[in-house]
Amino acid sequence: MNKELFEAINFLEKEKGINKDILIEALEAALISAYKKNFKSATNVRVDLNEEAGKMAVFAQKEIVEEVDDPQQQLSLDEAHQISPTYEVGDVVEIEVTPRDFGRIAAQAAKQVVTQRVREAERGIIYNEYIDREDDIMNGTIQRMDGRFIYVNLGKIEAKLPESECIPSETYNIHDRIKVYVTKVENTSKGPNIFVSRTHPGLLKRLFEMEVPEIYDGTVEVKSVAREAGDRSKISVFARDEEVDPVGSCVGQKGQRVQTIVDELKGEKIDIVEWSEDPVVYVSNALSPSKVVRVIVDDENKATTVIVPDYQLSLAIGKRGQNARLAAKLTGWKIDIKSESEAKDEGLLTEEDGEENIDTLDYDDSADYEESFEEMDEDLFK
Incomplete structure (x- = not known):
């Protein structure tokens, strides 16, 4: 049985990745407990598992004293000298007390310990792998x-x-x-x-990292993600290299990169906008696909008032306010949208103010792709 036990321990180390030393240590503790329970012994004992010899032994540990009060825990100096004349008072003597039928007890203890330790080790391995x-x-x-x-x-x-x-x-x-x-x-x-x-917005970010090499290698950085899962999302990107178009990198040739992500998310529409440290530009980009006439910034309250053409007011706000809501989440700025007519009535815009056509495009899996790509600069995909 002893040989089989050690073979089993070695097998578990190879197949389950459980450290053999941990298994042996646990088994020794279980055998000590089993010995004390089965033989009604309160003696301090040590179990020795010798893999090379394929044997196991139990040793009672007794302290050498001048006068014995507890025979199970103590040994007289005279008795100790019968074992070795070098012993002195205070030394600890180990006496082998391995029972004849200890193999049966060991087998039961080993089964319980191995089962428990395998379960614990597998849990630990899985946790360490997935954390x-x-x-x-x-x-x-x-x-x-x-x-x-x-x-x-x-x-x-x-x-x-x-x-x-x-x-x-x-x-x-x-x-x-x-x-x-x-x-x-x-x-x-x-x-x-x-x-x-x-x-989770992180899913969208990771999908872009997987699909866009420029994001994976750090040339393009995803600055922020705002998502209403299953319906629409906005993602802002920034290129550390001025010669790299961050939006074009994410779109891919003929929209292939972003289309792959849209397909994975079962048709979720995705606006890809360029990040800017200038809130006027960033908020304008974030309100894609609507055009913006002017952005009035209130730095103290981190709020903006955005003026859009009358005919684009509903587009800027979006269905049930979705476009404005996502733009606010994306930029971290409060956004109040007003039409040109409303802005003029409130004195926020004069007749001389012209339009700032700061355009970003909406990329999704619908027929809008063809129209969007016709409007984009031909250099985008070069």
Whole structure:
């Protein structure tokens, strides 16, 4: 049995990645406990597992004293000298007390310890592997569903996709392959818990990092993301190299890069705008696809008043205020939109003020693509 035990320990180290020393240490502790329980012994004992010899032994540890009060814990100096004349009072003597049927006890203890340690080690390995994937994107397969979660198989563990983190317009079916954003990895007594999302803005950012080489290598930086999952999103980008067009890099030739992301998000419309440290330019860009006549900045309250042509007021505000709401989230500035007529009535705009046609385009998977690309500078895709 001893030889088989050591073979099993070596197998677990290779196959499960569990450190052999940890297993042996745990097994020794379990054997000590089993010995005391089965043989009603309060003696301090040590279990020695000798892998080379393929043997195990139990040693009682007794302190050498001049006068013995507790025979189970103490040994007289005369008795100690029968073992070795070098012993002195205060030394600890080890006496082998391995029972004849200790192999049976060891087998039971080993089974319990190994099972427990394997479970704990596997949980630890999984936790350590996935904690590094927090705030990252992963591929998974939908395994099952219940009233609260969709369970997504990530390979070694099932992640939980809460109903609140699902895109409302999406349909989820068993065995569907989906990309998810890891929002939280926690270690519990029952093992690791991984929570994922399909609505988190980080998912959109990671998708662009995967699809756009310029973002992955740092040439283009994603500055901000505002998202209403399943409907519309805005993302602002900035190029560290002045010769690189950040918007064009994200769009890709004939819109292929952004189209791939739109397809992954099941038709979610995406506005890609250029970031600027100038709030006038940035807010104007963020209100894409509407044109902006003027932006009045209130630095103290971090608020802006944006004036747009009368015929573009509804476009600037968006359906149910969505365009303005996303632009405010994207820029971090409060945005109050007024039409030219309203602005003139309030004295914010004069007849001499002209239009600032600061244009950005709306990229989605609809027929608007063709119209948008016709309006774009031909140099965009060079």
